[in-house]
Amino acid sequence: LSCIIYNISFFNCTWNIKAEAPEDIQIFSSYRHVGKLFECQQYIKNARKKNIGCHMKEIYFQPSRKIDLNITARDFRNNSRELSYYKTFTPQTIEKLNPPNNVSVSLENRSIKIHWKPPPTIGSANNKCFLYQVKITDLKIVNVTEENYKYPFHKPANKCAAQVRAKKEICIRNKIWSEWSEPVVIHGEKTVNVLLLSTTLFCLLIFLGGLLMYACRRYSCLEVITMPVPHPSDNIKTWLTDETHHQQHMSMQMEMHSEVTVGILKENRDENTEQQKCLKDSGLEDL
Numbered sequence: 001l002s003c004i005i006y007n008i009s010f011f012n013c014t015w016n017i018k019a020e021a022p023e024d025i026q027i028f029s030s031y032r033h034v035g036k037l038f039e040c041q042q043y044i045k046n047a048r049k050k051n052i053g054c055h056m057k058e059i060y061f062q063p064s065r066k067i068d069l070n071i072t073a074r075d076f077r078n079n080s081r082e083l084s085y086y087k088t089f090t091p092q093t094i095e096k097l098n099p100p101n102n103v104s105v106s107l108e109n110r111s112i113k114i115h116w117k118p119p120p121t122i123g124s125a126n127n128k129c130f131l132y133q134v135k136i137t138d139l140k141i142v143n144v145t146e147e148n149y150k151y152p153f154h155k156p157a158n159k160c161a162a163q164v165r166a167k168k169e170i171c172i173r174n175k176i177w178s179e180w181s182e183p184v185v186i187h188g189e190k191t192v193n194v195l196l197l198s199t200t201l202f203c204l205l206i207f208l209g210g211l212l213m214y215a216c217r218r219y220s221c222l223e224v225i226t227m228p229v230p231h232p233s234d235n236i237k238t239w240l241t242d243e244t245h246h247q248q249h250m251s252m253q254m255e256m257h258s259e260v261t262v263g264i265l266k267e268n269r270d271e272n273t274e275q276q277k278c279l280k281d282s283g284l285e286d287l
């Protein structure tokens with residue numbers, strides 16, 4: 001048999017029933033609290049239609065007063081045959097808290113802080129009663145008694161999320177943890193800056209690209225780019241031919257110059273031989 005109080009006013013009890021229990025047996029439950037008797041509101045049944053639990057809501061619990069639970073097995077063939085089982089609980093010890101409220105993340109003094117508010121409770125709401133656990137993606141779960149926790153790393157991993165759960169520990173012994181709160185995403189200062197920076201760079205690139213395109217259209221540089229490239233060998237041939245012509249032209253000039261110089265300087269010598277020698281020296285005989 002186990003019972004739980006949750007969401008302040010909800011009360012569940014469940015029990016096991018042996019498979020070999022006779023057909024004519026049914027289980028009923030009721031409880032006494034603060035002098036009043038309460039019958040089960042809604043039974044939870046198994047496949048054989050036996051009651052295996054009871055769900056109740058909108059119950060007001062006095063946290064320090066006892067709940068006297070009565071579970072009775074009754075035999076329908078003989079109404080005088082019944083067997084009762086009794087158990088007593090203190091409401092606070094079987095309370096499952098709701099997850100902590102308003103879990104949020106803030107940047108404080110260049111570090112990341114996770115804040116929350118304690119959940120409502122049927123018992124003492126003294127801050128000292130609560131124990132919390134903080135779970136951050138891939139990190140070890142940490143126990144916290146404050147209502148905040150400083151994230152120990154300045155650069156959180158990608159997609160980092162924080163969750164918090166609570167239970168009573170100091171004021172009362174309770175083993176039942178609340179569910180984890182909804183994950184809250186942690187954005188580190190640097191992560192945000194990197195995101196901003198990359199977005200800015202991206203926009204700048206797009207803008208510059210657009211500008212280039214516009215300029216290209218304006219000054220038709222695209223035409224130059226898209227113009228067909230002449231065959232490379234043709235290109236080289238043309239260039240080479242040009243060069244030879246140029247060289248020939250230069251040589252003619254040099255030859256003429258040599259002739260004139262020779263004519264002036266060596267006028268007393270045999271003009272023909274000297275001229276031939278000069279032509280030989282300059283290597284321009286063939287021209």
Ligand SMILES: *[C@@H]1O[C@H](CO)[C@@H](O)[C@H](O)[C@H]1NC(C)=O
Nearest residue numbers: 006007008009010057058098
């Ligand atoms: C918790 O209790 C409140 C108020 O009694 C109710 O409105 C809400 O639906 C309950 N939540 C769940 C999960 O049952």
Ligand SMILES: *[C@@H]1O[C@H](CO)[C@@H](O)[C@H](O)[C@H]1NC(C)=O
Nearest residue numbers: 004006011012044054055096
């Ligand atoms: C309590 O019982 C109801 C009805 O079976 C079920 O919907 C609910 O999840 C149970 N809650 C807890 C906390 O066991």
Ligand SMILES: *[C@@H]1O[C@H](CO)[C@@H](O)[C@H](O)[C@H]1NC(C)=O
Nearest residue numbers: 028030070071072082084086
């Ligand atoms: C327990 O419940 C059964 C069945 O309702 C009842 O006959 C019995 O008197 C109850 N026991 C107490 C102590 O109230």
Ligand SMILES: *[C@@H]1O[C@H](CO)[C@@H](O)[C@H](O)[C@H]1NC(C)=O
Nearest residue numbers: 075076077078079080081082
């Ligand atoms: C009904 O149960 C009582 C108590 O166990 C027993 O004395 C009696 O004989 C039973 N009656 C029948 C008809 O089985």
Ligand SMILES: *[C@@H]1O[C@H](CO)[C@@H](O)[C@H](O)[C@H]1NC(C)=O
Nearest residue numbers: 101102103116117118119120
């Ligand atoms: C949680 O936040 C809501 C809205 O921001 C606010 O109305 C509520 O009072 C807060 N709860 C607690 C316990 O601080």
Ligand SMILES: *[C@@H]1O[C@H](CO)[C@@H](O)[C@H](O)[C@H]1NC(C)=O
Nearest residue numbers: 107108109110111112113150
């Ligand atoms: C921030 O840190 C400085 C130095 O470590 C400290 O003096 C100051 O009180 C801190 N402020 C807050 C709001 O935590």
Ligand SMILES: *[C@@H]1O[C@H](CO)[C@@H](O)[C@H](O)[C@H]1NC(C)=O
Nearest residue numbers: 131132133141142143144169
């Ligand atoms: C956290 O608290 C729970 C409950 O008191 C305890 O069982 C556990 O050992 C603690 N964990 C650490 C790391 O202190």
